[in-house]
Amino acid sequence: MSRSPTESTSLLNGNSRPRRSFLQRVATVVAARDEPSWFASYRWLILGSYLNILLLFIPLSFFSHHLHWDAGLRFSFSFVAIIPLAKLLADATEQMSAKLGPTLAGLLNASFGNAVEIIVGVAALLQGELRIVQTSMLGSILSNILLVLGCSFIAAGFKFKESKFQVTGAQASASFMTLACITLVIPAAYHSTMAKNGGPGENSTLKAVIDGGISDLDPSAEAGLLVISRGTAILLLGVYIAYLFFQLKTHPELFEPEDKPEEEEANMSVIASGTALLGVAVVTSFCADYLVASIEETAERYSIPKPFIGLILLPIVAAEVTFYQANAAEHVSAIFMALKNKMEITIGICVGSSIQIAAFVIPLLVIVGWITNHQLTLFFADFETVIFFASVLLVNTLVQDGRSNYMEGIMLITLYLVIALAFWVA
Template structure:
């Protein structure tokens, strides 16, 4: 029996190869959409939306939209938007955690740098574009103080209920603390420059008040230009140092920041693609709620005699850091103090060395003269807080008394800004 001509065999072979390639591409696409062992899309979104009772507060999202567009009372607009951001912050944290669990350390670090403080970035940009430079500065400062004093203090106290003393990697904590000192110094320098450029007492003795309200309205044109150059140049340098810190933490010296006993891996609740889509959707919704919140601050503060610095420094950061508060305390109670330190101090470093410089550069691009100059009182408060935290974490141990110290200092600062 004679063999078939080659022309009659080739189409079958070609079709076989083509089908094989199509099958391979289909499998590759399916792997991207849902990797083997990952939950389905339905299970992912079910866990995302119904995974916690806190999501009951999502009902305030439509209330926030309605109150803004129907021009309800400022207090209602502020309250609805304020409460709506709480579950959104938790969802942002959950989605980021699920995505990070499926990636390498470097990609996870970059992801956390981008989205770990997404609410702070969104609130900051919204306030910046509306010209609320003081809200930008106080909310950023408040986020730093909230993390290193309130959240870390509550974590120490929570751990103290279960353990007489908790231990963590002292070397990594010291490295993070030193970075916070650097970030603090970069805020002291603009304040020092401002004081050298300002006439003592100012016109009619009002220079301090003017500084607090406008940032640098009491400076002459050359002084303003110098302050902008210092702030923008420092912002660029801080971003560069922050990238180096990430490389140090995630690539060259990860053992400095890892627990002695590696925590067990938790089962994934969402697929990577579902987590990414959830992250994008929540970020968009949060941006609207943050915009409505910032837009109502001025009227709310005036009508109900609430100091704007108190809103920016105390109220907004507590909402923005809601997810971190819960996670850090929970990890501390499980004895995973390294994770709590990373969440609290690491998040403060992100704010000081990534988010604040980023907002200064965004302001530069959009024509808003945001600087790194903070009022003398705020600079002293930050320096004292960083000093206390550094003192307490140097030995690599913590107890409930240290937590009480941190929370007490935070309450004193809150009280002082209430009467500011």
């Protein structure tokens, strides 16, 4: 007696259920999720926060740029417009992450967790503002590990005499930050050595800082610095992938809090959050382009040092994301997590975001510059390299015992304010 195709397939698979097509399985999974509708998803995204009233600055940014209003207005409107857009990016990323499982969620957060920095960096890079690219990236790192982490330690100190966290995971993250810091010291040391040997004058480093490039070196030294920077960028991206595998796959227990937060009900569907992520990223890219285009004139007209704009002002947008960037399970900020004595999540947000910038965003921008024929390198000025090294050293010192208190937070914020003061007079 002949068997039907369904019976034959079920016998081969060792079960009695008929095989369903891939589309049928996907449809079943989506139906089982009982996801919110498109209207409910976008209503929550747009009306879910009072901060979104700042979205009104998006058309102001557009009109001020194309109608050539005052540079200060163009800069201010674009700057404020990016703040709610950054939060929308974080919200859409979190909503997608909640549906994808821990591994894919970690990869998504690693890719889009610093979308604003990438967008602003690419916009500045394509306009040839290499110094803005470097200072904004360095400023984003410093704002995360000094300002945001310091505020979190102080907030926790108001409620708890001492907070404890998983020391092994914190040290692993801090060690990775040290590696990223060392990779910036090597190009600076190479530049300093080659500049002295070439004898272009004692102001060579200052000239390189002003030009935003490496024009004070002879052609062979310039080529060498580019090779070092681009090769290091590729290696850092490789190490970053290994770090993600270490964090998400082989040693996830080192980065998880003892009390895992409960999952919350989804506010957006997967498709709605994905389309929102892409749409907001496009709008953000336009506002970032307008913002970067106004920096030069704003700095000259209002006597604001460009390094201060790049290192302090632009990273405020990124810091805004960090304050609102929630864990995949709870919509809370790094500071609120500290208030709940869940310092692993707080450190994961602050230090983890800095690692993404240092080992993913900066190398990515170097490679983008390579492709677009912009000579972006990992050479930072000696002053900036020393600042970065001192900041990472302080954070390493404070997290090595697995405890935190409000005094440590005051130390971090004090260093950040000293750095801001130094760049104001730079």
